[in-house]
Amino acid sequence: MIIREVTVDDGKWMYDTRNQPHIVEQSLNSNSFSYQSHQQWLSNVLTDSCKLLLVGEVEGERAGVVRFDINNTVSTVSIYLSHEFLGNGHGTCLLKQATAYMASLFTNVDVIRAEVLKKNQPSMHMFEKCGYQIFFSYEHHVEYRVKVSV
Numbered sequence: 416m417i418i419r420e421v422t423v424d425d426g427k428w429m430y431d432t433r434n435q436p437h438i439v440e441q442s443l444n445s446n447s448f449s450y451q452s453h454q455q456w457l458s459n460v461l462t463d464s465c466k467l468l469l470v471g472e473v474e475g476e477r478a479g480v481v482r483f484d485i486n487n488t489v490s491t492v493s494i495y496l497s498h499e500f501l502g503n504g505h506g507t508c509l510l511k512q513a514t515a516y517m518a519s520l521f522t523n524v525d526v527i528r529a530e531v532l533k534k535n536q537p538s539m540h541m542f543e544k545c546g547y548q549i550f551f552s553y554e555h556h557v558e559y560r561v562k563v564s565v
């Protein structure tokens with residue numbers, strides 16, 4: 416898998432992918448949004464120095480997206496894969512490679528957190544395989560945390 420930073424040219428693909436049912440179902444915020452508001456959101460993210468948006472490509476095809484929201488030493492991660500790449504270890508690979516990329520740019524980050532719905536077993540499994548542990552359990556979701564290893 417190759418990791419690179421998202422550009423505006425990825426906007427349409429991201430919008431279509433983000434609206435795939437398996438992703439909407441597992442989102443903490445499952446509100447729908449227009450293409451125009453998505454593009455506005457994307458251009459804000461791309462100019463925000465505290466956010467990092469990465470795309471993972473497999474054999475030249477865009478497979479998934481990882482976003483890091485950085486707040487001093489804590490980074491919040493979210494991740495999704497397009498449906499045709501599910502269930503083959505690509506999520507784990509993308510998370511690991513994207514984390515290494517983020518850590519090389521944001522050397523002050525020492526903790527990464529993620530919020531995952533309890534019904535989202537593949538995602539919980541993926542985060543645990545990457546060393547994340549449950550930090551807090553809410554009614555419907557858990558907060559995972561991992562220390563960034565240097």
Ligand SMILES: CC(C)(COP(=O)(O)OP(=O)(O)OC[C@H]1O[C@@H](n2cnc3c(N)ncnc32)[C@H](O)[C@@H]1OP(=O)(O)O)[C@@H](O)C(=O)NCCC(=O)NCCS
Pocket residue numbers: 437438441492493494495496497500501502503504505506507508529530531535536537538540541
């Ligand atoms: C979360 C996501 C990125 C994982 O990607 P993936 O490539 O399917 O995951 P991986 O194959 O790397 O790992 C998933 C693990 O969960 C396991 N798994 C799959 N379905 C499972 C289930 N129903 N119950 C328990 N474990 C399950 C897999 O076997 C795999 O473990 P293994 O490698 O030990 O066999 C992907 O499912 C996705 O995009 N989901 C929709 C968006 C989402 O949920 N994002 C996370 C919210 S932050």
